[in-house]
Amino acid sequence: MEPFTTHTGVGVPLRRSNVDTDQIIPAVYLKRVTRTGFEDGLFAAWRGDEHFVLNAEPYRAGSVLVAGPDFGTGSSREHAVWALADYGFRVVISARFADIFRGNSGKQGLLAAQCEQSDIELLWKLLETEPGTEVTVDLAAKTVRAKDFTASFSIDDYTRWRLLEGLDDIALTLRHAESIADFEARRPSWLPSTEPVSTG
């Protein structure tokens, strides 16, 4: 994973709450077996609407999405994060994120920055009155800045550290391979294995 320190890019105001992952990428786009090329599915249904924010310049080239609360609810599909990242987004700002989406973002270097809803309202106004305004997100300082606007955001320390260092989760866990083996030796013998059994 590429380290994430700061990012500056055009902010995109998405005035919707409960943006579920079926909206971010509908199920029909989940059939690929590769990791790339999901940008065509991003907000597929809404992009058919000419008034949708990503259909307007200069938002089209945005990389910082500013959304309403409860972003990423519903399905666990990591494709939602891939679609946002493949399109060019590096940051999503929301007052509340669904847990699985937040976790998936952290694995893929997409920063899920949690801000107060009152700050998001201010940012929406700024991005709508001055389209194309660039937003700078500083992960070390945990701040969002755009023109005169400044706000802090929250993110859990572990995800922040991994993003700043660009660390691979699996490699981190494999440092504890011995602890995992010790744990396995202590598991009760009656726990099920998926090895086929006779069903009589």
Added chain:
Amino acid sequence: MGRTLAEKVWEAHTVRQGTGAEPDLLYIDLHLVHEVTSPQAFDGLRLAGRKVRRPDLHIATEDHNVPTTDIELPIADPVSRTQVETLRRNCAEFGVRLHPMGDAEQGIVHVVGPQLGLTQPGMTVVCGDSHTSTHGAFGALAFGIGTSEVEHVMATQTLPLRPFKTMAITIDSADGTLPAGVTAKDLILAVIARIGTGGGQGYVLEYRGSAIRALSMEARMTVCNMSIEAGARAGMIAPDDTTFAYLKGRPHAPQGADWDSAVDYWRTLRTDDDAEFDAEVRIDAADLAPFVTWGTNPGQGLPLSALVPDPEAIADENERVAAEKALSYMDLVPGTPLREIAVDTVFLGSCTNGRIEDLRAAADVLRGHQVADGVRMLVVPGSMRVRVQAESEGLHEVFLAAGAEWRAAGCSMCLGMNPDQLKPGERSASTSNRNFEGRQGKGGRTHLVSPLVAAATAVRGRLSSPADLS
């Protein structure tokens, strides 16, 4: 201080306590795999030269893409076919047990695990699917994960995680039962409407109280299944004699002396009397009624007897805007009685309501009735075992005689990755779990309902409960 059920299961699976910024490392007892969220994870393993560490704790099935008709033929959609074939190749290469289309044990991953007895109390269960919360009905800590985590579990059989917060959802009733016509589905829809789609974020919900204790295992699975729709990490119900009776004799349940050891342990899996939850919600079962959704998220629901709400009456601005957008998408007018909403499709199935008890309940309502003109009803069993069981009870004959379609097992119209989809503008009463825009097909409109309401709606052609048929 005492511990909650979730805390007990967490502690029993902590490989390594977190230090500093690093979270706990949690051992995973069972990893369920399907074709949609696994191909990139297997690819990741290949690229890094890694193996599946414990293939004996993995099981795979084909469910999301599979057609529910002509299953003996190759899948017509080449992209779906490639995804299913990729799963077959990956399972063969990495040694993971797979139940493919046509296999007697094939079905929706969350129906298959419990039915095989692989889901047991006190286990940690994960799957690249948010409805993994279903397995919490057994007192397991079960949650959905993304594809990166799928790869992580394959490689290490663990996940680095911060402990979840705990919320008690207590549902009591004077005589331990739900009011007539009220099912587990109505109960969970009411819970979601109460706490909201984000109300459970960061929490494990533990459902408790006399009304929960009285539920069958299948009803408990329906409740836990939709915990994710309240934003929760997981839902749990403490195991009891109902749980043990369901498990005993299943293919992967412990046997003999092992069974006794397991039950001794399982009986300790309850929240201690002096344990404290981080949040508590109480609901009186007597207040529950058949519940349906009117909007485009599962929290936008009301009793069937209510009217389509007026967004103007909603104080919170975000919720008002969301309600306006939802009504516009759903093409509904405020003040319309929910009972007057006509549907053209009824879907009975999914990991929420595709089990044998759901099929029995719907068949009981349909018996002697006909599906209304202009309505198509799809009955999709959650697994091939459920299908075989239903046929042995003659339920398929009830569905077919009423004019419904009797299909093979899979996720089907719950998310429309296979050909079972709504067309633009079509409206369904669906026993599934999500009424998101376009969830069942682009431009389709979904009302979430119980199997009883689904069957009655099929007969009347409008959202209805069985009481409306007499």
